[in-house]
Amino acid sequence: xxxxxGFLDAPTSVGTAVVAATGVALALRGARRELDDRTAPLxxxxxxxxFATQMLTFPVGAGTSGHLLGGALAAVLxxxxxxxxxxxxxxxxxxxxxxxxxxxxLGTNITLMGLVGVWVGWLAFRLAxxxxxxxxxxxxxxxxxxxxxxxxxxxxxxxxxxxxxGQAPVQLSTxxxxxxxxxxxxxxxxxxxxxxxxxxxxxxxxxxxxGARRVLETRTLHLREGIRA
Amino acid sequence: xxxxxxxxxxxxxxxVALFLAGVVSFYASSRPDGLSYVAAKVGFSSSARSHxxxxxxxxxxxxxxxxxxxxxxxxxxxxxxxxxxxxxxxLAWVVRRRxxxxxxxxxx
Numbered sequence: 203x204x205x206x207x208g209f210l211d212a213p214t215s216v217g218t219a220v221v222a223a224t225g226v227a228l229a230l231r232g233a234r235r236e237l238d239d240r241t242a243p244l245x246x247x248x249x250x251x252x253f254a255t256q257m258l259t260f261p262v263g264a265g266t267s268g269h270l271l272g273g274a275l276a277a278v279l280x281x282x283x284x285x286x287x288x289x290x291x292x293x294x295x296x297x298x299x300x301x302x303x304x305x306x307x308l309g310t311n312i313t314l315m316g317l318v319g320v321w322v323g324w325l326a327f328r329l330a331x332x333x334x335x336x337x338x339x340x341x342x343x344x345x346x347x348x349x350x351x352x353x354x355x356x357x358x359x360x361x362x363x364x365x366x367x368g369q370a371p372v373q374l375s376t377x378x379x380x381x382x383x384x385x386x387x388x389x390x391x392x393x394x395x396x397x398x399x400x401x402x403x404x405x406x407x408x409x410x411x412x413g414a415r416r417v418l419e420t421r422t423l424h425l426r427e428g429i430r431a
Numbered sequence: 432x433x434x435x436x437x438x439x440x441x442x443x444x445x446x447v448a449l450f451l452a453g454v455v456s457f458y459a460s461s462r463p464d465g466l467s468y469v470a471a472k473v474g475f476s477s478s479a480r481s482h483x484x485x486x487x488x489x490x491x492x493x494x495x496x497x498x499x500x501x502x503x504x505x506x507x508x509x510x511x512x513x514x515x516x517x518x519x520x521x522l523a524w525v526v527r528r529r530x531x532x533x534x535x536x537x538x539x
Contacts, residue, residue: 208480237527246520253515254452266468267460301482301490370475
């Protein structure tokens with residue numbers, strides 16, 4: 203979903219740059235609450251893992267492919283503010299060093315993947331978590347739901363931006379149908395990868411998983427009978 | 432439940448990321464991604480302009496001057512993982528709450 207230079211006009215690109223800069227500034231303040239000595243190294247790992255996984259484009263249907271966006275994955279593992287920072291770092295390095303995602307479109311890409319992808323993924327995760335049984339294991343399916351929802355929503359957000367400042371005239375309904383349709387399929391891949399990654403960390407260190415914090419904090423202790431002190 | 436130290440988790444995770452970007456990426460699909468595909472179908476892909484960073488030594492996830500495709504892409508992937516991990520981890524380390532954690536058990 204990396205938007206290249208030229209798809210959107212200058213005013214729209216400036217607008218998304220302002221939105222992205224504001225979002226990243228807020229995320230920098232919010233991330234302080236999410237990060238401590240234990241979780242900061244995990245944030246570096248999450249950013250590196252998302253970069254690596256984004257190189258693994260998987261075929262979708264006939265003729266197209268998709269790759270992980272990573273917004274929901276990062277939000278569940280390290281918290282949504284830190285996730286916005288992680289995705290921003292990935293997009294910066296991809297744009298500057300790997301010529302992936304336009305530089306004038308950097309604000310657009312941060313807005314779509316670092317803000318919409320992350321925060322929609324996080325909200326959908328929290329809603330799903332509320333609907334599921336209150337235990338640590340529920341974090342995995344809830345993360346998959348967040349991932350599944352985040353990709354077509356980010357695609358729809360692109361359509362919204364294109365409606366404001368697309369450079370070539372197109373039928374918006376056709377664009378919306380194609381973007382949401384294909385990205386729902388890509389969202390299934392996103393959900394699978396997210397579930398795998400989150401379940402790996404939950405299995406070995408549930409205490410580090412941001413999305414599991416509330417469950418772990420409120421977990422009550424049960425005294426088992428028949429155990430001698 | 433088998434718990435591992437944060438150090439083991441992060442090192443293992445980084446090794447997995449290096450393996451994915453350095454080796455597995457060679458087998459990734461080379462079809463256009465969702466957006467490029469839709470842009471071509473709906474008819475606005477021609478409005479894309481060439482990239483400012485096309486002259487970068489790692490443009491297009493390949494390493495300039497390395498002819499072997501497997502090595503060229505793998506090297507670019509490894510450089511990317513190291514750079515993104517260092518920048519992301521460094522930023523998180525700078526932004527983090529200082530002075531201990533809320534963890535009851537102290538160090539892990």
